[in-house]
Amino acid sequence: MTDSPKNDVSVAADEKKIPKAVIKRLSLYSRMLQELEHKNITKISSKELSDLLGMNPAKVRKDLAYFGQFGVPGLGYYVSELKAQIKRILRTDREIRVALIGVGHLGQALLAYGGFLRQSFRVVAAFDTSPDKIGRTFNGVKVMSTEHLEDQIRTLGADIVVLAIPAENAQATVDQVVRAGIRAILNFVPARIVCPEAIKVHYVDLGIELESLSYYLKD
Amino acid sequence: MTDSPKNDVSVAADEKKIPKAVIKRLSLYSRMLQELEHKNITKISSKELSDLLGMNPAKVRKDLAYFGQFGVPGLGYYVSELKAQIKRILRTDREIRVALIGVGHLGQALLAYGGFLRQSFRVVAAFDTSPDKIGRTFNGVKVMSTEHLEDQIRTLGADIVVLAIPAENAQATVDQVVRAGIRAILNFVPARIVCPEAIKVHYVDLGIELESLSYYLKD
């Protein structure tokens, strides 16, 4: 009988594990700080920031404490400095290359979405199967055929793929972009997709959100 | 000094609190069971169902156990019976009246979304401010002016409002639909909205999802 791998020093011993929830909130902070900066507000306390976002001040401080000490006791945080730090942490201080697959209503909504282009995201390509769309330009992005998807994704060096296609084609498409060396997938398709562990996948499911709201309608 | 309110018998003592995460997953189960039913699969174990959804079998069983005993030991669950039970729990066994506010790309994507009409959701109205859109019909839903929003929402008896408008107008619109007696809001607007406790609000934030993915690109 072998021992259970209790004493394994796994992956990185000193690099403390960052909860996923923290990363989500960091994006939220980043956006709010952007707004504050725009309003020429130069400093803010964890209390003020948490009030703006409807959360707990201790949570804000603890989230930030995972990455360093960015505040000044008695004063709070300097808005632009904190924003810069968070962008560095999230890696949105550099260009992130995004490929959009599926230029239907949702795909077009994403292309039009300000926050999508804001920040560092650059939509380097959009793909669709429909001859009506191929060759057309949406928000400055020209739509290409999915015929040579794998090669094109590779050539363009996309980091993230945004998937907004029908469920039937999802897995086959995922297989192609995985071979093309993509690093992360934002999946709007209401179907489970399988891909290697190393690739981070986020699901956004519009239907599930609505359906679970229905539960709370009880009176 | 007063005692802390430890012995308060608050709200409903016997009705055990259901975690929000459970409700989300119930929708997921519901959809998968629908698919299975369509494939004429009549029974399924927690192990099989959890494999299909990429989760843990104990979680499936525990989620269901909040609401009753729906399975047969040694056998598993009967697909259509379980589906019916979950729909009853989620209240999607009856018509849910949805009003869409904002018929831009995202709004149109939602109207076109199959799962939106599937189930019991009925889009009873769509609203927009643009004269180009008012009067037009999308997926069988006619677009109305937002001029008499409050009255119309009230008259149509909408339960849930789906918000897909620019951030600037969000709060004013929320105030109107709250006065109109709406019960829940699905908010796609990347801004915090405030409304009475009794109204359940879900946020879906497309930008945040993308931005937090960026963090995981580290190599």
Added chain:
DNA sequence: TAGATTGTTAATCGATTAACAATC
């Protein structure tokens, strides 16, 4: 009956919040 799977408890894991000494 033998085999399989449920429902449920206990253990673990992860996230949130309160509290406060340290610090500006």
Added chain:
DNA sequence: TAGATTGTTAATCGATTAACAATC
């Protein structure tokens, strides 16, 4: 200095998972 707010620890709360007796 007095007042305010941070960073951080400990306490609490909530969610997941393992394990297994009960059951078909």
